[in-house]
Amino acid sequence: MKKEQIVKCQFSEWYPRFKKHTIKSIVLQIPPEVIDYLHDDGTLVLPIRNDCPSRHEDETEEWSDEESSDVPTLSPPKFPEFESRVEEAIAELGGRVFPKLNWSSPKDAQWIALNSSLCCHSLHDVLLLLKSSDLIAHDLTRPFLLCSDDSPDPEIHYQLTLRKWCELIxxxxxxxxxxxxxxxxxxxxxxxxxxxxxxxxxxxxxxxxxxxxxxxxxxxxxxxxxxxxxxxxxxxxxxxxxxxxxxxxxxxxxxxxxxxxxxxxxxxxxxxxxxxxxxxxxxxxxxxxxxxxxxxQLSYRLPRDFVDLSTGQDACKLIDFLNLSSGRQQTESSDEES
Ligand SMILES: Nc1ncnc2c1ncn2[C@@H]1O[C@H](COP(=O)(O)OP(=O)(O)OP(=O)(O)O)[C@@H](O)[C@H]1O
Ligand SMILES: [Mg+2]
Known part of the structure; x- marks a missing residue:
């Protein structure tokens, strides 16, 4: 596989030639601050929506008494212009869209969405999926990973592709x-x-x-x-x-x-x-x-044990887990004593 082949498969490269024969889509350039936000692999904090009053500042005030001053506050980012462009595109595509970057969709993150689907209604829905997806992280960080040629990597302009949602069988x-x-x-x-x-x-x-x-x-x-x-x-x-x-x-x-x-x-x-x-x-x-x-898609989801433990659905697993961690604590304290 050559780097040039990967470049030619980007959505924005082929879409204009095949527009009449594929699902209606809109391609938006992603601004640098949104690229940085997607790259940041710290805690997932979704941006404040344009139509929401900024509750964050009030909350910080409420929390900023002496006792809670150590609580770390995570500032949600704001992308007002990009959000307006995305919302306009979503409206033009009928209110429901399927998101992609230059090559991939976040299909590995489907389970995290509230509707367990890749159907998005807002920038919020889109960013939750993009930030949670390893396939999107691959597009962003290593698109030429498996290429056999040593030439320098071609420059990539990252784009968000929004496709009209279709119920495909x-x-x-x-x-x-x-x-x-x-x-x-x-x-x-x-x-x-x-x-x-x-x-x-x-x-x-x-x-x-x-x-x-x-x-x-x-x-x-x-x-x-x-x-x-x-x-x-x-x-x-x-x-x-x-x-x-x-x-x-x-x-x-x-x-x-x-x-x-x-x-x-x-x-x-x-x-x-x-x-x-x-x-x-x-x-x-x-x-x-x-x-x-x-x-x-199952292989992308959470391990079954993790789900059972966090929902408390399997009491036996919970008991095993508690026994295991109390055993570990005992070993640690006896190690410390010795
Ligand atoms: N516009 C759409 N509306 C609803 N579902 C869609 C839409 N486009 C694609 N899908 C569904 O999502 C699946 C993945 O789409 P697509 O092939 O564009 O993603 P991809 O990340 O390139 O996948 P792959 O890695 O397999 O190439 C499709 O097989 C189809 O079932
Ligand atoms: Mg594909």
Whole structure:
């Protein structure tokens, strides 16, 4: 993967060329003070909203008697101008948006939102997700981490992308792999479920995505190797969702990088021998209920024990935990005595 490939997959690079064929979106430059705020990995303090009277100052007064003067006060930041731009964009997109930075969405932080969703109504909602996401931290700090070239990192202007919220059906999303300008593979995007209708319609889905690629994507995307995501709506029409680099930062879903980088390893669609030119793109979907996998988003959430302890739902775990910590305290005090 080359740095130039990563640059070409930024949302603002491809969106103008494919505007008519993707979800309506607005890209906003992120001001330096908001970038600093996103970079700061201390305590998460959300900014004061424009429409809120500043309660913080009153609270500081209330707290500033002698007894509580040691209590650290965390000042919430204020981004009035940026907030106004974001709120305007959200209103223009119908009041509900899906947020992204230059490449990634904060899908690993979905669990932290009050609605457990990436659907945002305000800058507040957006910042809570962005600040809580490791994928966003990767975009901000190490976007070229896995690149093989030694050239200096290209300059990146960080942008907030707000996309009109759409109720997308996971079974209608597909990921498409392009190598040397040929569409070589298509995978069901949600590989944790078996969607029987996808298997039944596989020939039709494969053909319509291939035509979409030949007619629209291939002539307009300025690279040889890349990955793109599409959505097939209820009328069978194909829409573009995203572009991703052809490399380790992108999940290969039902394929492996070995297969995708050496087409000789791709078995033909009927499973008899190697795929030849007419077998490409090879289409894969989950065909058996037995393949069902846990959602990939689960791995980002809190450890189960932590949730059980903090909510007091599992009394046995709580007793184990208390025994464990009292045991540790005893060991520490006997160490001190000795
Ligand atoms: N506008 C939208 N409204 C609602 N949901 C959306 C929207 N755009 C994307 N999604 C959902 O969020 C998922 C992730 O979106 P997207 O591919 O843009 O994020 P990403 O961070 O680039 O993901 P990846 O790392 O897999 O490439 C999509 O598969 C889709 O289900
Ligand atoms: Mg993506």
């Amino acid at each position: 996971p079974g209608a999303e597909f990921r498409c792999f392009v190598r040397e300008r040929r569409l070589i593979a298509i995978s069901q995007r949600d590989h944790t479920q078996c969607y029987r209708h996808v298997h039944a319609l596989r020939a039709e889905i494969r053909t319509s995505i291939h035509q979409f690629f030949i007619g629209l994507v291939q002539p307009r995307f300025p690279d040889d190797d890349y990955v793109f995501d599409v959505y097939r709506d209820s009328q069978g029409r194909i829409w573009l969702v995203d572009f991703n680099p052809f490399g380790d930062v992108t999940d290969t879903l039902l394929f492996s990088w070995e297969e995708l980088t050496d087409t000789a390893r791709l078995p033909s669609s009927d499973g008899n021998g190697e795929a030849d030119e007419q077998d490409l793109p090879v289409f894969r979907c989950v065909t058996e209920e037995s393949y069902l996998q846990p959602s990939v």
